[in-house]
Amino acid sequence: MNKKSLTLFIMMILCIQLYAADVNSIIEKYDFNSTFDSSVAESTIIIKDSLGTSTQKVKAYSRKNGDTLIEITEGPDQGQKVLRLDSSIFLYYPDANQIIRLQGSALKDSFMGSDFSYEDLSGDNSIINNYDATLVNEDETTYTIKLEAKSRKQPYQKQLLTIDKETFVATKATLMSASGKELRKMESSDIRKVGNRYVAYKVEMYDLLKKQGSTTMIIDSLNIDESLDPYLFTTDNLSW
Amino acid sequence: MFKLAWKNILRNKRRSILSASAIFLAVVFVSAMLSLYQGMIMDMQENIINHQLGNINIKTKLYVENERILPLQFYIKNVDEKIEDINSIPGVEFATAVTKIPAMTFLGDESYNVSIYGVDFENSRFFDAGILNAGDFPSLENQVLISSKLAQEMNIGVNDSFTFLSKTAIGGSNALGVTVSGIYSSNDMDMNNLNFYISNDKLSTTLRMVNGATEILVYTDNQLQKSVVEDKLNDSTLYVADWKDDSLIGQMIDLVKVIYGIIQVIFLLFASTIILNTTMMSIIERKREIATLVALGYNPHWIRRLFLFETALLTFIASVFGAIVGAIFISILNKTGLDMIAMGGGSVSGYSMSSYIYPFLPFENFVYLILIAIAISTLTCFFPTKRVLKIEPAKALHDET
Incomplete structure (x- = not known):
């Protein structure tokens, strides 16, 4: 290898490392916005489908390891609770005799008939831990990042995120299967600063496997990094 | 002609018995087969009407269009008012709301896929007498x-107690804890799957479809046309169907009737080939006798008719005996019933078949069978008796000497 080739090779390696560092720093900032030590969010979920529009209010508690408790506080399904612990979902229905445990593919089921799955609303949201990222495009205001899951466990094996350069919040996301089939599409807006993070207060989700309809989730209130009683994330708490 | 024909039949008893036996066995077999078919069809028809569709079945058009995915959202609303309207139609025995859904039951860590039927326990034909194995019909909502x-x-x-979980009509899910009041076992094999029955009022509330049902079953005097119900309801969103339109089995019944008719004719044709053979033998053997009759001035056409009459008389006697033996055999089967599960029918799930079939054949079918047997033979x-017309008396008498 002559001197010229060696210089070119070193420059290439440096470029790749710089590029990787750049993508990782984008993802780190994105993750910083979307993952919290704990959070308590009250939201309104508006489901539009062939039947018309239905509205339910939910209160969601979550902590960093992905454990999530969602209570339906208003609407036809009021009183129902969903608890996500590791890879299991526990459902509490006021008229049932027992708590129902869902596992495996059931986690991909629709939450309350919405375009969100149980998994979309719970679990570990961290991108850096679960996906390999590649920067595929950059314009004046956004980065477009392609994600590929590190393990088969992830509900979406591929994702395409459009991340706002200023806030590092994903304004658009296309969630795909391993074969690249588009499963869901998400659009975020109403980005507000909460403490030192940016959070999208309005998220619209489209289940692309359904013929029509969409679900809009509007955050009514959000408290992050509050200390939460660990008892909240137990099955005993569900039936109370 | 009768006396002569009877004499001729008795002249060669062995040959007559052989011919008659073929017809006799064919009639016994065909009547047994027809009775089994009749018993099965009647049984399936009864099960479909009583346990699935009613004489007339009503759903929403959108439900029918999307039935493959059981679209609960397209349920019939204000079902009580509609039932009241239908009950006021002359010829309607009663109408009842039914909701059918797939669901999962949970007991401890175990779960099971089941079918749930929401019914009106006091107003339904689902439950035949003696259906209960243990306990009683539900009297409480849960x-x-x-x-x-x-x-x-x-x-x-x-x-x-156990819990069931199902999708709701508004797209979400709901679960309900229930207690077993009774255990049943039905003759209708389809009812014996992993099913349970609950009050439709409770089920529809749980599924967020208050005063709703996925269908209305209308039981009628069998004469009422679906158009009368359509006119009374005057609702373009509803699909009103006769049970035959709405059931594959119902649509197949007429086709199966034709197929069985063809099979019946084929069996009798087979049996008639023996008669054909013996008639031809008889003509050859009695060539001299035929020639003598012709020489004496008997019309060859009259002689041919004599042969045909002999065949008809023999077939009549054989088929009447066949019908009597068939009727005795069928009446025994009708009392004991045929265990379809033991015969491998247990695997025929989804055809509304009962575990026991009781073959029967109306009297007029025996009459038709005898007439068909005579006509076919x-x-x-x-055509074989046409040979009679070709016999030349002088040549025939010369050949024989």
Whole structure:
């Protein structure tokens, strides 16, 4: 290898490392916005489908390891609770005799008939831990990042995120299967600063496997990094 | 002619018995087969009408269009008012709301895929007399009647509780804890799957479809046309169907009738080939006798008719005996019933078949069978007896000497 080739090779390696560092720093900032030590969010979920529009209010508690408790506080399904612990979902229905445990593919089921799955609303949201990222495009205001899951466990094996350069919040996301089939599409807006993070207060989700309809989730209130009683994330708490 | 024909039949008893036996056995077999078919069709028809569709079935058009995915959202609203309207139609015995959904039951860590039927226990034809194996029909909202197969699968009995989970009509899900009030076992094999029955009022509330049902079953005097119900309801969103339109079995019944008719004719044709053979033999053997009769001035056409009459008389006697023996055999089967499960029918799930079939054949079918047997055997001998017309008396008498 002559001197010229060696210089070119070193420059290439440096470029790749710089590029990787750049993508990782984008993802780190994105993750910083979307993952919290704990959070308590009250939201309104508006489901539009062939039947018309239905509205339910939910209160969601979550902590960093992905454990999530969602209570339906208003609407036809009021009183129902969903608890996500590791890879299991526990459902509490006021008229049932027992708590129902869902596992495996059931986690991909629709939450309350919405375009969100149980998994979309719970679990570990961290991108850096679960996906390999590649920067595929950059314009004046956004980065477009392609994600590929590190393990088969992830509900979406591929994702395409459009991340706002200023806030590092994903304004658009296309969630795909391993074969690249588009499963869901998400659009975020109403980005507000909460403490030192940016959070999208309005998220619209489209289940692309359904013929029509969409679900809009509007955050009514959000408290992050509050200390939460660990008892909240137990099955005993569900039936109370 | 009768006396002569009878004499000729008795002249060669062995040959006559052989011919008659073929017809006799064919009539016994065909009547037994027809009775089994009749018993099965009547049984399936009864099960479909009583346990699935009613004489007339009503759903929403959108439900029918999307039935493959069981679209609960397209349920019939204000079902009580509609039932009241239908009940006021002359010829309607009663109408009842029914909701059918797939669901999952949970007991401890175990879960089972089941079918749930929301019914009006006091106003339905689902439950035949003696259907209960244990316990009683539900009298409380959260009580259910479960099939013995489900009881066995879940290892539960009367007064035990479990939870079921289902999708709701608004797209979400809901679960309800229920207690077993009774366990049933039906003759209708389809009812004995992993099913349970609950009050439609409770089920529809749980599924967020208050005063709703996925269908209305209308039981009629069999004369009422669906158009009368359509006119009364005057609702373009509803799909009103006769049970035959809405059931594959119903649509197949007429086709099966034709197929059985063809099979019946084929069997009798086979039996008639023996008669054909013996008639031809008889003509050859009696060539001299025929020639003598012709020489004496008998019309060859009259002689041919004599042969045909002999065939008809023999077939009549054989088929009447066949019908009598067939009727005795069928009446025994009708009393004992045929165990379809033992015969391998247990695997024919989804056809509304009962575990026991009771063959029967109306009297007029025996009459038709005898008439068809006579017609077929006589027609079969029509061409061979043509030989009679070709016999030349002088040549025939010369050949014989």
